[in-house]
Amino acid sequence: MSTDKDVTGIRQLLEKKAGILRQKMMGKRVNFACRSVISPDPYLAVNEIGIPPHFALRLTYPERVTSMNIDKLRQCILNGIDSHPGATHFKDGVRLYGLKVPRHVRATYSRKLPTSRGNHGLLGKDPESEFEGKVVYRHLENGDSVFANRQPTLHKISMLGFRCHILQGEKTLRMHYSNCSSFNADFDGDEMNVHLPQDEVSRSEVVNIVNANRQYVVPASGKPVRGLIQDHIVSAVLLTKKDTFLTREEYHQLLYYCTVPLNSSAFKPGKKIGAIYKECSIRPLFPAILKPIPLWSGKQVITAILNHITSGCQPFTVKKAGKITKEYLEKQGKSFNSGKKDQRIKTEEFGHNEFEMLIYKNEMLYGMIDKEQFGLYGLVHTVHELYGPDCAGSLLSTFSRLFTVFLQMHGFTCGVDDLIIIPSAEAGRKKVLDSCQRKSEKTHLYFVDANSDEI
Incomplete structure (x- = not known):
């Protein structure tokens, strides 16, 4: 016996989440996309996104065969569908070959790649002619351009373009936290979608229009x-304050760590290290x-990075x-005996210019x-x-x-002792609360038109 719930009418086709409007028109399923929980990774560049190998083996890009690639x-075809970087299909202009076959069959397919006279392009021939059209559907690899989107997509910067970085052993999408404000995201279980463009025009749009580095400012x-x-600001202040000095090993280690190529695939043994x-x-x-012994100041690390990032251009000033006030620079509780009386170290001895930062021709002179x-x-x-924007993105990634x-070298901790209110602050807090209580009682008596004795 059928009920009203079993009847499918016009209203049932339109309403609710499974209706035509929400299921087919306002949103729909797409191919060449993945979705997972996002996690933070401060070692990624600000325009990079970490992709798990599970997704990299299933997202493919149709790359045309040329003499340059x-x-x-050919190696992608030999690796097959289960080994990264590999491929899932091969198309020779006539038919499509699946690569879930034994290795000797894939080797046969790989030998077909250089046989076409059109593998480096013939003048006057259409790309879809009989001499062209060889395409390998290869796996997603390092350096590929993708879209990343977090719903709800409320404004333009809710969808940004990133460069892929395949992270072995990971299960979630990894992203630098500086992009959280763009997506209005956090790392408490939020999920994001990643879309892989399928042609060169779309890839060009990702690189030149919606690239995350080019969305540094709010459009409004x-x-x-x-x-x-947070921790990066703490580290920046500790590094650039006036009394921070580094040994030769520490100085060069910091420069090495922060200027390794932002894309790991660009690093090759024996080549010079650079962030650009x-x-x-x-x-x-x-x-x-x-x-x-030779010592370098923390400000000299910043100067070397600025010279490197802006190399080939005029220096800037x-x-x-700054935001730091005087009381944070005073060395409280430390005194020395001058023979007459105890004198406390004044802020001026630490440096009165430390409250504002000056960079003159790429050289950090004072400030934090x-x-x-x-x-x-x-x-x-x-x-x-x-x-x-590209230079600013490199600087932000390098600073991170x-x-x-x-x-990690210096160390910074916060314990329970740092959270306990000191006696003087507790007395001041109690004084404020008592004052508020008296004013509240006075206002209440005035409102009911009564005296304290009558209540």
Whole structure:
């Protein structure tokens, strides 16, 4: 016996989540996409996204065979569908071959790649002619361009373009946390979608239009939307304050860690290390102190990075007030006996210029890098306006690695003792609460038009 719930009418076809409107028109299933939980990874570049191998083996890109990529695609065919980097299908212009076959059959397919006269393009021939059209559906690999989207897609920067980085052994999508404000995301279980473009025009749009580095400012106000926070700010202040000095080993180790190529596939043994894709290496600076041992200041690390990031361009100058106040620079509780009376170390002896940062012709002279340098008209914003979004993205990625490694070298902890209120603060808090209580009682008596004795 049928009920009203079993009847399928016009209303049942339209309404609810499984109806035509929401299921087929407002949203629909797509191919060449993956979805997973997002996790943070501060070692990735700000325009990179970490892809698990499970997705890399299933997302494919149809790459045309040319004389420049024939060796790579031949190896992809030999690897097959279960080994990365491999391929799932091969098309020779006539038919489509699946690669879930024994290795000797795949070897036969791979030998077909260089047989076409059109594998390097013939003038006057259409790309779909009999001499062209050889395509290998290869796996997703390092350096591929993808779209990343988090729903709800409320504004333009809810969908950004990233460069892939295949992370072995991972099960979730990995992303640098500086992109969280763009997506309005956090790492408490949020899920995101990744879409792989299927032609060169779409890939070009990802690189040149929706690239994450090119979405540094909010379209509505022009203010920066990306930056470093929390532990990285702590590390930046510890590194750039006036009394931080590094040995030769520490100085060069920091420079090495922060300027390794932002795309791991670009690194080859025996080649010079650089954060930018140029045939140049980072140049260390002369030490600030020579005797008794050579020492470099933390500011010299920033200077060397700025010289490297902006190499080939004119140096820049920027001055920006910091967010740190005087009481944080005073050495409280430490005194010395001058023979007459105890004197406390004054802030002026630490350096009165440390409250604002000055970089003159790429050289950091004084000040500290704090949260203000990642905000409006700060250091990264200045580099973005003067040198472009790609340079600013490289600087943000380099700073992220630098401050992560330095905090591991220096150490910074927060224990229960740091959370307990000291007696003087507890007395002040109790005083404020008592004052509020008296004012509340006075207001209550005034409202009911009564005296304290009558209540």
